[in-house]
Amino acid sequence: MTAQDLQRLAQKKSIRTADRAVVVEVPLADERQSGATDEQAPAETVRESHKVQATLVRVGAEMGFRIWVPRSDRQKVLSEVPHDLHSAFLEILPLNYDDTTLRTVEQIDVIWLKGRSMARAFEVEHTTAIYSGILRMADLLALQPNMDIRLHIVAPDDKRDKVLREIRRPVFSLLDRGPLYESCSYLSYEAVREISEMRFLGHMSDSIIEEYEEFAQDE
Numbered sequence: 001m002t003a004q005d006l007q008r009l010a011q012k013k014s015i016r017t018a019d020r021a022v023v024v025e026v027p028l029a030d031e032r033q034s035g036a037t038d039e040q041a042p043a044e045t046v047r048e049s050h051k052v053q054a055t056l057v058r059v060g061a062e063m064g065f066r067i068w069v070p071r072s073d074r075q076k077v078l079s080e081v082p083h084d085l086h087s088a089f090l091e092i093l094p095l096n097y098d099d100t101t102l103r104t105v106e107q108i109d110v111i112w113l114k115g116r117s118m119a120r121a122f123e124v125e126h127t128t129a130i131y132s133g134i135l136r137m138a139d140l141l142a143l144q145p146n147m148d149i150r151l152h153i154v155a156p157d158d159k160r161d162k163v164l165r166e167i168r169r170p171v172f173s174l175l176d177r178g179p180l181y182e183s184c185s186y187l188s189y190e191a192v193r194e195i196s197e198m199r200f201l202g203h204m205s206d207s208i209i210e211e212y213e214e215f216a217q218d219e
Contacts, residue, residue, distance in 0.1 A: 049126040052154060052189060054080030055196045056110045056122050061088035062201040065112035065119060068093055073109070101143045108136060109154075112206065118149045120206060122187070125155040130163055137184050138172050145177035151184035152213060160186060164216040181216035188212070 054077045057067050061081070067088045069077050078086060093105060094116045105111070110122040121140070123133025130153070137151045153163050163186045166172075172180035191212035198204065 049124050050076045051080055052124045052126070052192060053077045053110050053122075055192050056124075056154070057081050057088075058085060059192070059196050059201060060110070060112040060120075060206075061085040063112075063204060063206055064202065065114060065206070066090050068106075068108070068111040068113060070107055070109065097144065101140070104136060104139050104143060108140075109133070118147075120150045120152065120209070122152045122154050125153055125159060125163065130155060130159055130166060134163070134166050134172065134180070134184070138175065138180050141175055141177055141180065141183060145175070149183075150209075152187045152209070153184060154187045154189065154192060156189050160188060160214070164214065167216045179217070185213035185215050187214075 050073060053069060053073060057069060057077060058081055060067050062085070065088070068090050074089070078089070090113070093102065094113070095102060095105065095118070096116070097105070105118070108121045109124045111118055112120045121137070123136060125133045133153050137153070140151075141147065153167070155163050167181045167184060167186075187209065195208060195212065198208070
């Protein structure tokens with residue numbers, strides 16, 4: 001058995017549902033970076049993705065949220081964020097969930113937290129394949145159907161229609177807690193930029209996002 005096989009076994013967990021136990025597997029971090037997109041993203045694509053993450057980080061930090069970014073992205077994102085906001089970054093998630101849920105949460109591109117609660121989670125989808133972020137959001141709600149969190153897929157304007165179509169897929173619309181499209185919205189790069197350029201972000205509520213987000217059911 002190879003080291004990779006052992007790692008995969010370590011990722012597999014048994015989850016108890018109402019009537020049985022099911023085995024689930026959380027993709028490894030390196031799979032998240034490459035295999036999840038089914039393509040090798042060029043360097044400029046990766047840089048653009050990190051810049052969008054950094055913009056979301058800055059907005060959240062200025063609004064007073066604590067910030068989580070995956071460890072694999074942290075240094076690149078930190079380099080794009082003003083130094084005086086670095087103290088908002090969390091090294092450990094202060095969440096009381098099972099290991100499988102925590103492993104899923106840890107891979108989300110940007111999370112805004114208040115105290116020990118997650119307020120908003122963002123997945124940045126820059127490449128042609130936009131499945132990985134949507135899958136991660138669906139995984140999270142499947143594992144924790146009672147979780148109260150606002151979810152956002154952030155992508156360029158030319159990916160808008162594809163994101164909204166994918167969110168409406170049957171596999172995402174038949175979750176126990178209800179369709180993913182009721183909980184997860186689309187947020188464009190332009191919307192993120194506009195919000196980031198607003199004055200007095202420190203005195204604003206994160207509800208400003210509701211003026212820019214789009215939901216698939218409104219299509």
